[in-house]
Amino acid sequence: METVTLKVFRFDPEKDKIPYYRDYEVPVEGTLLNALLYIKENLDPTISFRAFCRSEVCGSCSVRVNGKTKLACKTPMKELVKTWKGKPLRIDPLNHMKVIRDLVVDIDKPIEKMKTLIPWLVPDPRVVPSDPRHESIIYPEEMELYKDQIHCMLCFSCYSACEAVEDNERYRGPFAFSKAYRFQVDRRDIETAKEKRIRYSISGGLWSCVQCQKCIHVCPKGVKPAEDIQNLRGQAVKKGFTDKPGAKKLKHYVDWIYATGQINRLYLPEEVYGNKEARKKLTEEYERMGIEVWEVPKPTKGLMKFRDIYLEILSREDKALELDFSHVRKIDKMVSDIFKADICTIVDRAHQNNRKSKGLIGKLKGLLGGSDD
Amino acid sequence: MIKVGFYQGCCFQGQDAHMFETMKEVFRMIDVELELLEETTCCGGNTIDEENRKLSYAINARNIALAEAKGLDMLISCNTCYMVIAKAKNALDNNKKLRDEINELLKEEGLEYRGTNKIYHLLDFFRDVVGYDRIRKAVKRPLKGWKVGAYYGCHVLYPKHTAIDDGDNPSSLQEVLKALGAEVIDDYEAKDTCCGYHAFFTDKTMTMKKLNRILGSVKKAGVDIVATPCPLCFKSFDIYQLQMENPPMVPSAFLPELMAYAFGLDKRKSGLGHHLIEVKKE
């Protein structure tokens, strides 16, 4: 029978000064949970881990395998052996939580953090009938908005894998934001609660998420916390919480992409942090190295039609920010000052098949990678 | 000669325009012709999704449609652009209503998203289309004695449904670096830590903490340089590193630059000579 070594984290705070690893030879069969049960039944009854349903429902069996968070009852041993090419598998308890014993961790902290985001329904009396005998109807299209989030089984895989939890003590955790968002889009929930959830999300680290996507990657239930965090950020900006750098960054993206089809890294530090020096310094640094720096990105050929599409979508959809047309006009003016023509003419002219174009437009074509000699 | 549509995103424009010429030359040496998809726009940088997700899908339906109109597959050289465009492609391929609605808008420009062509990131393009052998054969100046730290960046490994390699134990970057003759270091402690680029304008302290972890860890592992297939991770390493309290001054490289240098281009031409943190290794 094929076997593999599990190096299992062992720690009993009552007996052990420091944690250690013990090796167990287990069959490459069934799931990782089967392997842990095999150890407990056949090799070492003192080992502790949590598991209950054995069928991806209760969310209690998450551990780390060579540092990567896995739901033990969902992870086939064969897959692990294939991924790690038969090498020993180091089994650790989840990260970011205190170890109670061996693979069992204390989940109180993330639970408490989650509660600060009001992860329950605060009924709006105008929508939810006060008489409990009357139904409060939810339509399928409403369910659509939170059909993934409701599957969260509090397994804390995402909390363990999260980059923001790692470096921000206050960070509420991916699952907590998904739980909060689920009620933000529930019609039965009262507006004042929605407002509070946003406030608490912001103080709970909403803008600290690095968007690494690890939470989506490890979630055994198809929840997408990183995307819910984007949704919550959008809601925060829409509700007027626009003083944070993240909100200004979003404004930069919305306006510049509409205006030029691109963001502008030279102006980002100024528009987000009010740092005017950054543009100058970066420009000088590059010039010193002999690289010509363009203040505005090249206008793309289909720019005007691109703008139409952009506007059309924004006019139909729920959005965080309105386009700031005075900002757009300022950008247009910068473009026309540099290229000595209005933006429409530049877009047309820069892309005419005129191999003789000279000066700035010629250089612009050079930037496009086309030969313009 | 393989021809592929090149999506440049925001990374090869403005101050980085010189990199595209280098990329073109590097790819020519492995028999790939890059055709620049000129009319494409920024992918939205995973930020426009905060404004409205459908806007992100529409922008990228248009980007992909521009490649499809030329009958080309699309090569994307940025992890984040890759992930954002792959997510859009996923949504469009699996949701006919969304696709129809967006195609109605693209019509005005004579475009249509059909979902017929593939999208690639550098790493799966090298592995699946070019082949490591061809890279090995193009090497004129093997990176002998270079200890190169392999750093993937997040958006090519996660989430699963868009990943181009095994997120738990990937190998495609090490393979390229080995083909260049480098000594690959891929087991340093912070190899999976996010570079923090996307937090720089939302919560700067996060970026600094991430850089501290990664760069401290590679320094400890004794690398000469960190190599990444993502131009944003590269910017985080080369530009934001200087904003750390005590920058460890670890040199870094965007993967195609190292290829260019190994293929015989000089320091300057390869791009390695343009870094804020100087690459001293010869």
Ligand code: SF4
């Ligand atoms: S995307 Fe954000 S919430 Fe998800 S794991 Fe990364 S930092 Fe945490």
Ligand code: SF4
């Ligand atoms: S979101 Fe997914 S990974 Fe996170 S606790 Fe819920 S089920 Fe587990």
Ligand code: FES
């Ligand atoms: S034992 Fe219940 S989810 Fe694994």
